[in-house]
Amino acid sequence: MKILVGIKHVPDTETKIKIGADGVAIDQAAVSKWVISPYDEYALEQALLLREAAGEGEVVLVCAGRQVAQQTLRQALAMGADRAVFIQDDRFDLADGLTRAKAVAAVAREEEPELALFGKYGVGTDEVQTGPMVAELLDWPHVSAVSKLDLDVGKFTAEHGIEGAVEVLKGSLPAVITCEKGLNEPRYPSLKGIMQAKKKPIATKQPSDVGIEDAELGADKMLVWESLELPPERGGGKLIDGEPEGAARELVRLLHEEAKVI
Amino acid sequence: MAGNILVFVERRGGQIKRPSLESIGAARGLAGTLGGSLDALALGPGAGDCAGELAGYGVERLYCVEDPAVEMYAPEAYAACVAEAAKSSQATVLLLPATVMGKDVAARAAARLGTACASDLVEIEVKQDGTLSGKRPVYSGQAFARVSIPKARPAMATLRPNVFSAGEAEEGRQAEVISLPLPLAPEQIRVRTVEIKKAAEEELDVSEASIVVAGGRGLKDPENFSLVRELAQALGGAVGASRAVVDVGWIEHAHQVGQTGKVVSPTLYIACGISGAIQHLAGMSSSKVIVAINKDPEAPIFGVADYGIVGDLLEIVPAMTRAVKEQNG
Numbered sequence: 001m002k003i004l005v006g007i008k009h010v011p012d013t014e015t016k017i018k019i020g021a022d023g024v025a026i027d028q029a030a031v032s033k034w035v036i037s038p039y040d041e042y043a044l045e046q047a048l049l050l051r052e053a054a055g056e057g058e059v060v061l062v063c064a065g066r067q068v069a070q071q072t073l074r075q076a077l078a079m080g081a082d083r084a085v086f087i088q089d090d091r092f093d094l095a096d097g098l099t100r101a102k103a104v105a106a107v108a109r110e111e112e113p114e115l116a117l118f119g120k121y122g123v124g125t126d127e128v129q130t131g132p133m134v135a136e137l138l139d140w141p142h143v144s145a146v147s148k149l150d151l152d153v154g155k156f157t158a159e160h161g162i163e164g165a166v167e168v169l170k171g172s173l174p175a176v177i178t179c180e181k182g183l184n185e186p187r188y189p190s191l192k193g194i195m196q197a198k199k200k201p202i203a204t205k206q207p208s209d210v211g212i213e214d215a216e217l218g219a220d221k222m223l224v225w226e227s228l229e230l231p232p233e234r235g236g237g238k239l240i241d242g243e244p245e246g247a248a249r250e251l252v253r254l255l256h257e258e259a260k261v262i
Numbered sequence: 263m264a265g266n267i268l269v270f271v272e273r274r275g276g277q278i279k280r281p282s283l284e285s286i287g288a289a290r291g292l293a294g295t296l297g298g299s300l301d302a303l304a305l306g307p308g309a310g311d312c313a314g315e316l317a318g319y320g321v322e323r324l325y326c327v328e329d330p331a332v333e334m335y336a337p338e339a340y341a342a343c344v345a346e347a348a349k350s351s352q353a354t355v356l357l358l359p360a361t362v363m364g365k366d367v368a369a370r371a372a373a374r375l376g377t378a379c380a381s382d383l384v385e386i387e388v389k390q391d392g393t394l395s396g397k398r399p400v401y402s403g404q405a406f407a408r409v410s411i412p413k414a415r416p417a418m419a420t421l422r423p424n425v426f427s428a429g430e431a432e433e434g435r436q437a438e439v440i441s442l443p444l445p446l447a448p449e450q451i452r453v454r455t456v457e458i459k460k461a462a463e464e465e466l467d468v469s470e471a472s473i474v475v476a477g478g479r480g481l482k483d484p485e486n487f488s489l490v491r492e493l494a495q496a497l498g499g500a501v502g503a504s505r506a507v508v509d510v511g512w513i514e515h516a517h518q519v520g521q522t523g524k525v526v527s528p529t530l531y532i533a534c535g536i537s538g539a540i541q542h543l544a545g546m547s548s549s550k551v552i553v554a555i556n557k558d559p560e561a562p563i564f565g566v567a568d569y570g571i572v573g574d575l576l577e578i579v580p581a582m583t584r585a586v587k588e589q590n591g
Contacts, residue, residue, distance in 0.1 A: 013521055013541050017404040026401065038522060096378045097369065123521060124401050127381045129369040132337065136373035141453035142337055144366045147515075157456075161516055162362045163279075164467040165460045167335060171453030181522045182515050222378035222414040226395070228405050231547065237554075237567040247571045248581030251553065254569060256589060259551045261530040262473070262497060 001057040003047040004113040006104055006130060007076050007084075008037040008122035009069035019228050025094060026228065036072050039119025041079075041186035042179035046149065047117050048080045049184060058082045060111055064103045066090040070202060078189035078197035085111070086204045089217060096223035097129035099216045104130065105137035106210035113174065120145040120178045131178035142176035143169050147183050264297035265354030265392045268325075268416070270344055271304040271312065272363050278304075278312055280470065281359035283319055283428035285421050289357055290320040290429065292388045296354065299323055302437075303347040305332040305340065310439045318431035322438065325351060329444040334455035335363055339446060341370035346445040348375060353416045354392035360420035361469075368420045378411045379418035384425045384527075384548065392417055402521055402544030423469060424527040425548075461516070466500040468519055473499030473530045474546070476519055477507060480535015480556060480575055484512035489579045490534055496586040502526065502546075504536045520545035534575045538563030555579065 011017070011031040018030040036044070044059070051057040061076050061084035063069055073084045087103045108116055116138075118131040128144075135142030147166075148159040155172050160180065189197070207217060238254070240247045255262045267289045272279040286302060293300040302321045304312050309326035316324055325347040332339050344367055348356050356371075358364040360382045372379040383396035384406075394417035395410035411417035468474050475497065477490040487501070494501045503517040519526055521541040531549035536542060538554070538561055546552070547566050554567035555575045564570050571578055 011401070013402060013544075015401075016540075017401045019405065026405070098373055098376070098378060101373060125407075126398075126400055128365045129372070129379065129381065132341075132366055132369035133373035135337075136341060136370045142370070143453060144337075145362065159459075160362070162274075162458075163470050164465060164516075165458050167455050168457040168459065169335075169453055170456050175453065220413075222411060223380060224410050224412060226408040226410055228400070228407050230405055231399075231403065234547070234552070234566040234568075237552075237564065237570055239564075239570045239572065244571075244573055244577035245581045247573065248578045249585045251569055251571060252582055252585035252589060255530065255551070255553070259530075259568065261551045262586065262589075 001050065001054055001115065002111065002113040003050060003057065003059050004108055004111055004116040005040070005044050005047045005059060005061050005081065006116070006118040007040050007044070007061050007063040007073060008119070009034055009063065009065045009072035010037045010122060010124045013038065013123060019230065023227050024225050034068065034072055036076055037119050037122045039121060039123070039179055039181070042181065042183045043117035043119050044076055044079055044081060045184045045186040046179060048187070050151065060085065060113065062104050062107045063087070064089070064092040064100050066093060073202055074197050075189065077200045078193040079187060080193060083200055084202045086202050087207060087210055088204055089207050091217040094225045095217055096221055097127050098133055098222065099212060101130050101133035101137055103207065103210045103212050105134045108134065108138055115173060116176045118176065118178045120180050131176050135176035138176070140174050140176055141171040142178070143171065144178045145180040146177050147180045149177060149183065266298035266301055266351050267293050267296055267355040267357065268301045268303060268348055268351050268353035270358040270364060270367060271302050271316065272359060272361055273304055273306055273309065273312070276308055278315065279359070279361065280428070281361050281364070281423035284423065284426040285357045285359045286316065286319045286321060287428040288386055288421055288426040292355065292386065293320070295388050295390055296392065297390065298354070299351070301325060301351040301353065303344060305343055307333055310441065313437045313439045315431070317435040317437035318433065319428060323351065323440055324437045325440050325442055327442050327444055331444055331448060331451055334458070336451050336454045337366060337370055338453065339444070339451045340367045341374055342446045343442070344371040345374040346442060348416050350440070350442060355388055355394055356416040356418045358420045360422045365420050368418060372418050375416065377414040377416060377418055379420065380409050380411060381420050382422050383419050384422050386419060386421065394419055399548060402540060403547045422527055424472060468500045468502045468517060468526050469524045471500035472528050473497045474502045474519070474526055474528045475499050475532045475534065476502030476504065476536060477534050478504035478536030479506045481507070486576060487513060489576065493532070493579055493583045493586070496583050496590070499530070504542050533563050534579055536563055537561045538566065
């Protein structure tokens with residue numbers, strides 16, 4: 001079975017974000033560490049588990065991003081993926097969801113996998129769009145934020161959490177599945193894996209190679225990031241002193257009378 | 263030219279989910295600028311029966327697809343219905359609640375319509391020409407991005423639950439009901455919901471609650487989650503948790519707040535024994551009022567808290583529960 005896995009290159013979730021000079025993007029230089037978007041690790045791990053269980057197959061990565069994203073692709077190759085397709089353009093970071101999805105879908109059409117796995121969203125921009133959009137562009141079924149996945153010949157059963165319950169869906173392959181925490185425990189790359197990753201192929205493409213016109217990433221961008229701002233400072237909060245019983249009572253009184261939230 | 267605005271209404275078990283009414287509330291505020299009709303779409307058998315309730319919140323035309331194929335969630339069919347309704351209603355703006363279902367349908371429908379969607383907005387504005395702009399939290403709530411959709415139509419957005427007001431329902435209003443056929447053939451629906459497993463105990467979900475009481479490692483022992491539950495119960499709120507305690511198995515992942523968990527914006531968030539790692543703050547820093555109870559005065563959670571108590575939560579939390587119960591009489 002051939003499995004396509006989407007990888008996004010994102011700032012480590014511990015990163016303290018600084019706003020860049022243009023006031024629109026983050027300051028790239030202030031990010032000390034870049035990582036595979038955490039949910040993409042569940043997607044990759046699932047692909048590796050499926051390949052191992054089948055004893056055959058190929059795990060192909062796809063990534064649309066800036067040049068340095070190649071380092072993140074190497075990390076994913078070190079975890080055990082076979083090869084990667086990399087669509088390189090700095091402007092993918094703030095592209096609209098559909099343009100990014102079009103690039104990924106074009107790679108999927110060429111690769112013809114039976115399953116395409118993504119993280120439930122790329123952390124940072126948190127848009128929650130790529131997986132379902134790719135599925136629609138390919139005219140494939142999809143299920144999002146899956147925490148349990150069973151495959152059978154030509155079909156699948158997937159579970160995902162909804163508000164206060166778990167929904168079970170059944171569908172046919174090929175399909176797009178986006179992955180949620182709980183699906184598996186992503187592995188760490190082994191030393192051998194890291195060594196092997198250096199020799200694994202990364203096919204680099206330009207947006208025009210996957211049918212993306214230059215204007216779609218520039219002048220005709222459908223969703224425009226106007227500015228980035230820091231949240232209003234919180235804090236200056238009230239600390240309540242005293243013995244526990246008294247402090248608890250005072251807090252409840254304040255929540256009722258001052259904040260009026262209970 | 264006047265532009266219409268369409269809102270996707272999430273129904274589960276025949277009930278309209280609250281975030282959909284909030285989206286209608288937000289749409290009502292925008293409809294004046296657009297100068298057109300406020301439309302809604304509801305799916306599944308009996309969807310047309312919602313017309314009265316939705317009219318009360320300002321809906322003028324209700325589109326519905328009552329085919330049994332869309333009784334439960336089917337991603338392809340739902341997205342096709344949304345796209346079809348957007349065309350029928352000639353919507354220039356299309357809104358969905360940023361719930362699990364809403365976000366999923368929005369992305370797929372946007373691809374079907376070839377348009378853009380601004381995700382998880384906490385503020386929204388429109389111009390008369392249908393240009394949509396808004397503010398959305400990014401980078402774990404460390405920043406807000408202002409985004410806009412200048413040309414693509416319908417301009418789409420999902421709206422974060424608990425942020426927009428549904429407003430008060432008015433009696434005696436009527437909405438026109440417009441029935442649409444299922445816009446795709448049964449064989450084009452290749453994935454369907456076959457079962458919904460409810461939690462053993464019917465619990466309020468953290469993402470839907472207006473009050474969340476959350477526990478972290480400071481609870482010291484999984485047994486002590488009962489203290490958090492009791493306070494949540496007394497307040498009519500939901501139980502949340504930090505990643506640390508979910509990872510060690512004290513409580514299920516469904517309760518986790520933060521990155522790799524759920525994002526919540528309740529009116530009141532009470533963090534008990536949660537230090538406030540950046541990934542946790544990602545999930546709750548947009549709460550209206552934040553309370554921190556922690557024995558470590560240096561814990562980062564105090565940096566975002568409106569009220570705090572430095573001390574032993576094993577004493578403070580039960581004392582709060584007693585005080586709330588007394589207050590409730």
